[in-house]
Amino acid sequence: MNELSELGEFGLIDLIKQDTINNHGNVIVGIGDDAAVLLPAPRQLQLLTTDMLVESVHFDLTTTTPWQLGYKAIAVNVSDIAAMGGAPRHAVVSLALPKSTPAEFVVNLYQGMKEICHEFGVNIVGGDTVSNPHGIVINVTVAGEVEPANLVRRSGAKPGDIVAVTGFLGDSAAGLALLGAGEWEDYDFAWPLVTAHLTPRPQVSAGQLLGSNGATSMDDISDGLASEVHEIAKASNVGIRLYAEEIPMRNELKEAAKVMDKPALDYALYGGEDFQLVFTMEPHQFEILTASQENFSWFKVGEVVTADQGVTLVDEEGNVQRLEARGYNHFHQEE
């Protein structure tokens, strides 16, 4: 296939606009006019979130395929919608690309985006494609909807609530470490971790179920569990106590941690991009919900306490320590 410089901006748009609408009922105008025209569902609140991925900062084309990159660029936004208890509906995609980029790269990137959009019923309804001599930048904005009663914010946690997560933690960070170290293909344990990093699955169904079943606060785990519980604690004006031995970690993570010579718990607490959900809920409500849901494995990892007790971790020996808020923070210089 051609380079973008031969194809031009309009040729590129023609190439990508096929199969972008997964729900024709809520799109009046998709790609190709000044703005997309969308039909909101009555009596729903609108959700809006945006995320930018920069080459060499957020992704490395030596370890991710364009398809995976496209999938993830949508996933990270869909995850934010899930964390509010909502359903993702529409995406607009901005791409900055060097002129020498092969058209095939863009087509594969869009295939990855279209795959996850198809899974979650999201329409790609517009975008902007511009040239950038300095590398690839992808920005995705996703609009979603939520029933007013099902909206979950960060700020509703109450002392006495349990703290729980929707799945295993640390996989993505360990996967990233393995990708960075190279030669991971030899290890069977590496695959679920690398996959979790490259093509994370946003927890939309779980988020909607939690939203309609009394979750008092919720966050997606994009910057690591420790950082997210600090966010909830701050927004809700509460403290949070986590139990190290309750943090769900798969065996593959523990094996990888041994190879990487780092505590598995570090990946689970401080590693980013798991895109599981952390939420709080009244204990009785949590019991009822977990008993009735065979399709979900949720893990209680702690409890909400009063603000004066701070955010702490009870380690395997029963010692209580302050839990650092560290996680991925842009702009702080790395050591």
Next chain:
Amino acid sequence: MNELSELGEFGLIDLIKQDTINNHGNVIVGIGDDAAVLLPAPRQLQLLTTDMLVESVHFDLTTTTPWQLGYKAIAVNVSDIAAMGGAPRHAVVSLALPKSTPAEFVVNLYQGMKEICHEFGVNIVGGDTVSNPHGIVINVTVAGEVEPANLVRRSGAKPGDIVAVTGFLGDSAAGLALLGAGEWEDYDFAWPLVTAHLTPRPQVSAGQLLGSNGATSMDDISDGLASEVHEIAKASNVGIRLYAEEIPMRNELKEAAKVMDKPALDYALYGGEDFQLVFTMEPHQFEILTASQENFSWFKVGEVVTADQGVTLVDEEGNVQRLEARGYNHFHQEE
């Protein structure tokens, strides 16, 4: 003030989230949760548009201030909403910045964004701020609303309609040329042109009025009038005939064109980023509307013809020539 590396991502968010809500009635959650939560107006269609600006491609920090850059980043999106006949409501802003960027730069950039958002009643409800060693990239997504009856697409132009524009053309392109040439401060004529380039005013009121008064098609002039009428002709399956002597050009443009040794009409037809609107309308309806509107100066520049007549320009001598679609096109190599 500090560099971003000292401030960190959360310090930065604290710095910019003041004065971001101009209409409290339609925002439930703004900056600071996983996604913004917004209250749509009943029975309106939702509009969504996004634009990305890349340093050294779309802007040059030696000729634009951060304030102007912020203003323009919002303006180009608001213009897309105007072109549909709609009202802009909410914006989310993604910034990729080198770690060495002074915090003051970001504050000034946001001041420019907040200024135009205040003018047009737009809320800044979220965003993403990431590091980028390779320069600055800004992506803005704007969500808007439009009454279903007032929606104007590109595709409704009919043979017999007039073609008109909402203001002078060519200013922005001439302003860009003057900025590139340098020493423009000596010329009085340069100011309105440079201003048109650096802080364009989106035509929201005009767009809404045209939407509610029978415009049959509309486009904002981001890539030059020639390119936009080709877009309308293609989407509407019609031809368009423009008259060179009717294209509105201010005297300052003509003076600048002399200095730059280029026909003024070239700036008006092929220069981008004017962000005026071009629209089509039944002739009788256009007469009624222009007679009743003292606040707007609209210029008839041509007429819609049948598709087989193509897109043409009648020059000052009355010769009919094909009008090239050229305008700004990303990815095409420049000569």
